[in-house]
Amino acid sequence: MPTNRQILLDNRPDGEATTSNFKLVTTDTPALQDGQVLVRHHYLSLDPYMRGRMNESKSYAQPQPLGEVMIGGTVGEVVESRHPKFKPGDQVVGMGGWQEYSVVDGNAPGLLRKVDTTHVPLSYYLGAVGxxxxxxxxxxxxxxxxxxxxxxxxxxxxxxxxxxxxxxxxxxxxxxxxxxxxxxxxxxxxxxxxxxxxxxxxxxxxxxxxxxxxxxxxxxxxxxxxxxxxxxxxxxxxxxxxxxxxxxxxxxxxxxxxxxxxxxxxxxxxxxxxxxxxxxxxEHMELWPQALQELGTLVAQGKLKPRETIAQGIESAPEAFLGLLKGKNFGKQLVELI
Ligand SMILES: NC(=O)c1ccc[n+]([C@@H]2O[C@H](COP(=O)([O-])OP(=O)(O)OC[C@H]3O[C@@H](n4cnc5c(N)ncnc54)[C@H](OP(=O)(O)O)[C@@H]3O)[C@@H](O)[C@H]2O)c1
CATH class of the missing domain: 3.40.50.720 (NAD(P)-binding Rossmann-like Domain)
Incomplete structure (x- = not known):
């Protein structure tokens, strides 16, 4: 199994977030159990909501636990599967977090979704069509x-x-x-x-x-x-x-x-x-298919031309994230991992 570089939330910010709130570690990906899928992430999404999760305070979602991989949307490719619905080569969108690989329970509803990249580039599933x-x-x-x-x-x-x-x-x-x-x-x-x-x-x-x-x-x-x-x-x-x-x-x-x-x-x-x-x-997942259909069509017709700012490598994620909070991004902020 491949080694996996991950970014953990190491400590909580006091006021402005800084790169010292995060920690880069290298681990081994565990062997797959029945029903699990190993995904290699191509892109990690950086989003402003992550700043709220870094705090301990009461919010609409639980805080990001310390010492765990930062939460985040990802797109990538299945590299190994012990689940009948997924096979190597499938392109998928999920919530793999700030790491290069994730092991996902293929049975958990909504955790991993196959996507079609014929008319919509893979990274757009984290932005305009996501x-x-x-x-x-x-x-x-x-x-x-x-x-x-x-x-x-x-x-x-x-x-x-x-x-x-x-x-x-x-x-x-x-x-x-x-x-x-x-x-x-x-x-x-x-x-x-x-x-x-x-x-x-x-x-x-x-x-x-x-x-x-x-x-x-x-x-x-x-x-x-x-x-x-x-x-x-x-x-x-x-x-x-x-x-x-x-x-x-x-x-x-x-x-x-x-x-x-x-x-x-x-x-x-x-x-x-x-x-x-x-x-x-x-909180409105029932409307996502209708919305994604319209957004995908607008992209395919050239009526929606999103722009991306792409940082390179998992180690660049903290700096790119802090830049997003200051408007340094121009369009969707992503981290390219391969
Ligand atoms: N409610 C939800 O379910 C939900 C879901 C997704 C996102 N959101 C929210 O939607 C907003 C946009 O998210 P996004 O992912 O699309 O991020 P984004 O717009 O791609 O990036 C954040 C942008 O905010 C602007 N900004 C940052 N600080 C600012 C300030 N002090 N004053 C004015 N503008 C500032 C910057 O643009 P400029 O350079 O133009 O200022 C920056 O590029 C965020 O508030 C996010 O939390 C909410």
């Missing part, structure tokens, strides 16, 4: 309930989740407006992702200037907002909401290292009769 894409789909279709003529806005617009948003919104006849960090990301949002406009929040670093930029980009007001960031961007968006606007609260990355994110004007929730709803995409 959990992040479904997240954009869920917030836009189920909470914002986007309809023709709506103006819908998203923050972190060029990231893994945000980049699926414009294609989904345009398919529903909406005006799609993104918010992203820097001119290169905003240019890409409009020219490649199909946003009607994109606001560079670094040029608008306070509520007043951001609200002004939103007024220009959204002349008919905002009917739906998909929140990935939190803080003053949310304050500015709320100022521009129309009556009965919907806000899908997906993430608040600006606060993941512990910074407080106060809301300046909560009275707007009442004044504009807003619906504000948080969600966790993994």
């Amino acid at each position: 959990m992040p894409g479904v997240t954009a789909w869920y917030g836009l279709t189920q909470i914002i309930a986007a309809k023709e003529g709506d103006t819908v806005v998203v923050s972190a617009a060029t990231g893994a989740v945000g980049s699926a948003y414009a294609a989904l919104a345009k398919a529903r006849g909406c005006r799609a407006v993104g918010i992203a960090g820097g001119p290169a990301k905003c240019k890409y949002a409009v020219e490649e992702l199909g946003f009607d406009a994109c606001i560079d929040y670094r040029e608008h670093p306070d509520v007043k200037t951001m609200a002004k930029a939103l007024k220009e980009a959204c002349p008919n007001g905002i009917d739906g907002y998909f929140e990935n960031v939190g803080g003053y961007i949310l304050d500015a968006v709320l100022l521009r909401t129309n009556a009965f606007a919907r806000v899908a609260v997906c993430g608040m990355i600006a606060g993941y290292d512990g910074a407080p994110l106060p809301l300046q004007n909560p009275a707007l929730i009442l004044v504009n009769r807003l619906k504000i709803e948080g969600f966790i995409v993994s």
Whole structure:
């Protein structure tokens, strides 16, 4: 059996996460038992939710245990199987974690899923045609309930989740407006992702200037907002909401290292009769097939052109992960393992 390099959570961050929170170890992969499958990971997904799991505090999911392999989505290839449904060479998506190989119970529901790479590259199953894409789909279709003529806005617009948003919104006849960090990301949002406009929040670093930029980009007001960031961007968006606007609260990355994110004007929730709803995409598995079908079709038709930032080798995962939390990624952040 091959040796396996793994990254463990060694200790919990105090404030900002650092590379010293992680530890790289080398182990042997165990011999397979009946029903088990050995997967060699080609790509590891790095996602902001992992920062929350590093803390001990109460959340919607259990904390990542210390001394264990960091949780994470993976795509790869079956190299050995003692399960009748999987054979060597099958391409699979799973939750193998920050390591080069995983031994998976082939009978456990939902742990390992075969994927077809004829029209969709393997790595996309961790991004646009995977959990992040479904997240954009869920917030836009189920909470914002986007309809023709709506103006819908998203923050972190060029990231893994945000980049699926414009294609989904345009398919529903909406005006799609993104918010992203820097001119290169905003240019890409409009020219490649199909946003009607994109606001560079670094040029608008306070509520007043951001609200002004939103007024220009959204002349008919905002009917739906998909929140990935939190803080003053949310304050500015709320100022521009129309009556009965919907806000899908997906993430608040600006606060993941512990910074407080106060809301300046909560009275707007009442004044504009807003619906504000948080969600966790993994609690809506029944809708994933429908979402994945639409996302896969958009990719195959060239209407959704996601971008990836790829770090090389398992040892680069901690640094790449910390970069993701600071916006150093441009599109879906992955680690390539072979
Ligand atoms: N609820 C769910 O089920 C669910 C599922 C998946 C993801 N999420 C959430 O969705 C959000 C996006 O996730 P993702 O995987 O697509 O990550 P991502 O957008 O690919 O990467 C994170 C991006 O956040 C932006 N960012 C980081 N710090 C920021 C700050 N202080 N202010 C403004 N923007 C900041 C950066 O983009 P810029 O350079 O443009 O600022 C960075 O590239 C995260 O909040 C994540 O937790 C939630």
